[in-house]
Amino acid sequence: MSEDVATKWNGRYSAEGVQWQTSPPRDLLLSFVDRLPASGLALDAAAGVGVNGLVLARRGLHVVCLDVSEVGLRLAREQARRENLWLETAVYDLSHPWFPPACFDVILNFRFLERATFPMYRRALKPGGWLLFETFVRTPETHTDVDFYLLSGELSAAFADFDVLHDEELTRVNGRSGQPKSTAQLVARKPGDLD
Numbered sequence: 001m002s003e004d005v006a007t008k009w010n011g012r013y014s015a016e017g018v019q020w021q022t023s024p025p026r027d028l029l030l031s032f033v034d035r036l037p038a039s040g041l042a043l044d045a046a047a048g049v050g051v052n053g054l055v056l057a058r059r060g061l062h063v064v065c066l067d068v069s070e071v072g073l074r075l076a077r078e079q080a081r082r083e084n085l086w087l088e089t090a091v092y093d094l095s096h097p098w099f100p101p102a103c104f105d106v107i108l109n110f111r112f113l114e115r116a117t118f119p120m121y122r123r124a125l126k127p128g129g130w131l132l133f134e135t136f137v138r139t140p141e142t143h144t145d146v147d148f149y150l151l152s153g154e155l156s157a158a159f160a161d162f163d164v165l166h167d168e169e170l171t172r173v174n175g176r177s178g179q180p181k182s183t184a185q186l187v188a189r190k191p192g193d194l195d
């Protein structure tokens, strides 16, 4: 991760923080939230302003939000404080992740890709823990930052030995650019017999 990434996102959240805070949580999370545990510890990875992590905090989970943007994380903390929710934050570079084994009940990874997190998510989930992952997939139109795009099928393959509850790749026309955007969605639980 370069310094530029943190600077870019700090600038965006300083300028457009309210827009990010008022944008809805991911539909994928909302469609599974009632099935998630209502206590325990959750990670919102690359949380931004924390709109998704806050959903889990409202459900009753203790939530740790990690991101390189201290501006986004401050907005997440301020919202949690207003609602009296348990949510902690840390400025953290997920391109060099390390998490202890079997510590999280739920991990969220939305609109962010760092392949080094895959083995860490696998190890950091408790047996039975939930992974909710959604991010962009490379298409023939993708021309920038290709490292930030999944290959088709890559996400499913990385967690093929999990208990998969939802696995889908979708293409929608982006409202702003008019270009098709593809995303991969995965909801999966870590089996009891995996380390």
Ligand SMILES: C[S@@+](CC[C@H](N)C(=O)[O-])C[C@H]1O[C@@H](n2cnc3c(N)ncnc32)[C@H](O)[C@@H]1O
Pocket: 001, 005, 006, 009, 045, 046, 047, 048, 049, 051, 052, 066, 067, 068, 069, 072, 092, 093, 094, 095, 109, 110, 111, 112, 114
């Ligand atoms: C498109 S936003 C997604 C935010 C949030 N997950 C959501 O869906 O609303 C991408 C986020 O990734 C964060 N990010 C980028 N590179 C990162 C890295 N190496 N480690 C941690 N966070 C990073 C950015 O600061 C930004 O908040």
